Amino acid sequence: MCATGRLATDNRESVATTTFAQVIRQARLHDEEALVTLYQRALPVIYRYVRARLGHSDLVEDIVSEVFLVMVEAIDDLRTEQEAGFYAWLLQIAQGKISRTLRYLAHSERRHIPLPGTLKSGDYAIMELKATDLVSNPVALHEWRETLEEVGLALGNLSAEQQVIVIGRFLIGLKIEDLAQALGKQPGAVRVLQFRALKTLAKHLGLTRRARRKGKGGRA
Amino acid sequence: MNPEEYLDRLIERREHGEVQLPVINDEFAASLTAVEALAHLQEINVPPEFAGRLELSIRARVHIVAGQNGRIIPIVNHQSPARSHRFPMRRVSIAVLGIAAVLMLACIGIITASAHSLPGDLLYGVKQAEHQFTLTLADDPQDRASAQIDQLRNALADLNTVVNDGRDDDAIKLALKTVAAKTNDSLETVTALPAGPEQKAAQQDLDSVLAGEEQALRYLLDRVDWPMRVAFTRQLGVLGDPVPTVTHVMVRIQSNGTLLITLTGTNFSPHAELIIKGQPVGVVSQSTPQQLVAVISSSEWSRGTHAFGVLNPDGTAAQMVLNGDDNEHPEQDSDHNRYGTPQPTNDSGE
Numbered sequence: 075m076c077a078t079g080r081l082a083t084d085n086r087e088s089v090a091t092t093t094f095a096q097v098i099r100q101a102r103l104h105d106e107e108a109l110v111t112l113y114q115r116a117l118p119v120i121y122r123y124v125r126a127r128l129g130h131s132d133l134v135e136d137i138v139s140e141v142f143l144v145m146v147e148a149i150d151d152l153r154t155e156q157e158a159g160f161y162a163w164l165l166q167i168a169q170g171k172i173s174r175t176l177r178y179l180a181h182s183e184r185r186h187i188p189l190p191g192t193l194k195s196g197d198y199a200i201m202e203l204k205a206t207d208l209v210s211n212p213v214a215l216h217e218w219r220e221t222l223e224e225v226g227l228a229l230g231n232l233s234a235e236q237q238v239i240v241i242g243r244f245l246i247g248l249k250i251e252d253l254a255q256a257l258g259k260q261p262g263a264v265r266v267l268q269f270r271a272l273k274t275l276a277k278h279l280g281l282t283r284r285a286r287r288k289g290k291g292g293r294a
Numbered sequence: 295m296n297p298e299e300y301l302d303r304l305i306e307r308r309e310h311g312e313v314q315l316p317v318i319n320d321e322f323a324a325s326l327t328a329v330e331a332l333a334h335l336q337e338i339n340v341p342p343e344f345a346g347r348l349e350l351s352i353r354a355r356v357h358i359v360a361g362q363n364g365r366i367i368p369i370v371n372h373q374s375p376a377r378s379h380r381f382p383m384r385r386v387s388i389a390v391l392g393i394a395a396v397l398m399l400a401c402i403g404i405i406t407a408s409a410h411s412l413p414g415d416l417l418y419g420v421k422q423a424e425h426q427f428t429l430t431l432a433d434d435p436q437d438r439a440s441a442q443i444d445q446l447r448n449a450l451a452d453l454n455t456v457v458n459d460g461r462d463d464d465a466i467k468l469a470l471k472t473v474a475a476k477t478n479d480s481l482e483t484v485t486a487l488p489a490g491p492e493q494k495a496a497q498q499d500l501d502s503v504l505a506g507e508e509q510a511l512r513y514l515l516d517r518v519d520w521p522m523r524v525a526f527t528r529q530l531g532v533l534g535d536p537v538p539t540v541t542h543v544m545v546r547i548q549s550n551g552t553l554l555i556t557l558t559g560t561n562f563s564p565h566a567e568l569i570i571k572g573q574p575v576g577v578v579s580q581s582t583p584q585q586l587v588a589v590i591s592s593s594e595w596s597r598g599t600h601a602f603g604v605l606n607p608d609g610t611a612a613q614m615v616l617n618g619d620d621n622e623h624p625e626q627d628s629d630h631n632r633y634g635t636p637q638p639t640n641d642s643g644e
Contacts, residue, residue: 104360106353113352117345122335139348146355221334228328244332250302265298269325272301276324279331 095155102149109149113142116164123165123241126226127172137175141168158248158256165238228278236271239264301325343509347454350506354451357444358409412452413472414465422472439483439496446476446503450510457514466522474529477507508533515609520572524603527610536561538612543602553595557586557604559612569603569613570594 100108411417542558576590603613
């Protein structure tokens with residue numbers, strides 16, 4: 075599977091006629107269409123990120139809604155006019171809400187973050203599937219769900235900054251340089267964070283061991 | 295080149311489909327596989343009905359936020375240049391102006407606070423009055439239509455909030471009533487606009503809001519209790535959805551002591567359920583789009599007023615309430631409708 079080839083965002087061309095900075099400036103004036111444009115552009119990314127981290131669809135919708143309502147109310151606080159900065163800001167809002175939700179769930183002993191193989195219902199997963207061919211293939215659907223849950227849990231093991239970099243880089247398709255500017259770091263420092271983040275992800279996804287076993291098997 | 299740069303180069307080459315560099319060790323291979331695993335997140339699709347609902351809420355919130363910012367009125371220091379012998383007079387004027395300013399600020403505060411109010415809140419009446427005032431001030435029919443549509447959007451956002459906040463039925467009822475009224479007003483106002491591009495634009499805007507209303511009502515059906523479900527269904531019917539209605543109820547005692555209940559109406563779906571007093575009862579023995587026949591045991595029957603309802607699998611519902619005086623003693627094996635003139639009731643209290 076060539077994963078990275080599919081990593082462009084869904085709506086990147088939706089703001090083609092005007093620059094991102096102009097949309098941000100209009101949004102700061104509480105221009106309805108500008109805010110809705112930002113929402114439409116960021117929704118798939120934020121939804122996928124929250125969905126991966128929480129798994130539980132009811133909570134996902136609540137939190138995604140809260141993130142965007144905060145965006146409307148706090149757009150004045152956004153200092154950057156860069157796309158990467160905007161996404162970093164939204165992801166930070168989402169991270170705060172996810173952390174609070176996880177704490178609350180842990181506290182109330184009602185935490186039902188799905189462990190691998192314990193997803194509550196297939197209905198939501200099917201509804202959310204883009205690759206409709208999976209719906210008719212139960213084995214592939216099951217594998218897709220498991221991978222999704224593993225990725226979500228593995229993401230939780232990254233630092234907040236690493237999560238922003240990984241999501242920015244591989245879900246939004248941002249460049250290292252743009253992320254560096256958004257996070258106020260040197261590109262080299264972002265590459266180091268990316269390197270560590272992927273290593274941690276691989277470890278939590280069990281890929282390192284698998285790769286080693288595969289390597290040994292290959293040599294044997 | 296350090297490992298971090300090398301890995302980034304590997305990733306970029308894969309992204310752009312360029313000639314691959316050698317993967318020098320297992321850790322690099324695992325990191326690249328992790329990137330591929332992340333790609334699975336791209337396969338999560340946002341449910342369109344959720345996206346539509348949220349956009350509606352965002353638009354409503356933008357209006358509230360923009361409205362609040364627009365209402366900030368700078369307080370100007372009106373200092374008269376004439377400091378003079380007219381001091382007592384001036385003092386009175388200052389006092390009057392001071393009181394007026396305090397009253398004005400109080401009004402602004404109340405209006406600002408009312409923008410956040412919801413059905414059932416103390417200030418909701420102020421919000422409604424403010425909406426009415428806005429409509430009265432709109433001279434241009436186009437502006438009026440636009441204001442009506444905005445208010446419908448706002449009413450829908452309020453309805454969504456009161457249901458999701460778990461407020462009581464009175465609040466939900468009021469929110470739904472407001473949505474129903476704003477829907478009618480918007481339809482009338484847009485229809486009355488003179489034909490032309492402006493009317494077409496307003497109609498498109500309204501169509502989009504009405505589509506959102508339908509989605510919101512259907513989404514909220516499962517989050518409200520039975521009486522509200524019936525009322526929400528009725529509003530869906532107003533929007534043109536094929537929803538169930540109950541027009542006639544017949545109850546007969548069978549020779550084995552069970553009761554045979556026949557509901558007549560429209561748009562009953564296969565697998566529709568019989569609901570009595572808000573609870574599913576009995577066994578449905580026959581179901582057509584116009585008729586539902588169910589058998590219930592005598593123990594499920596009690597004295598008093600009975601609300602006979604039908605619940606379709608899609609969550610829409612309808613019911614008819616029969617007066618307790620008429621139905622305490624169902625007639626045995628009679629084809630005659632014992633219940634005089636059943637009264638379809640509106641449980642939303644309208």
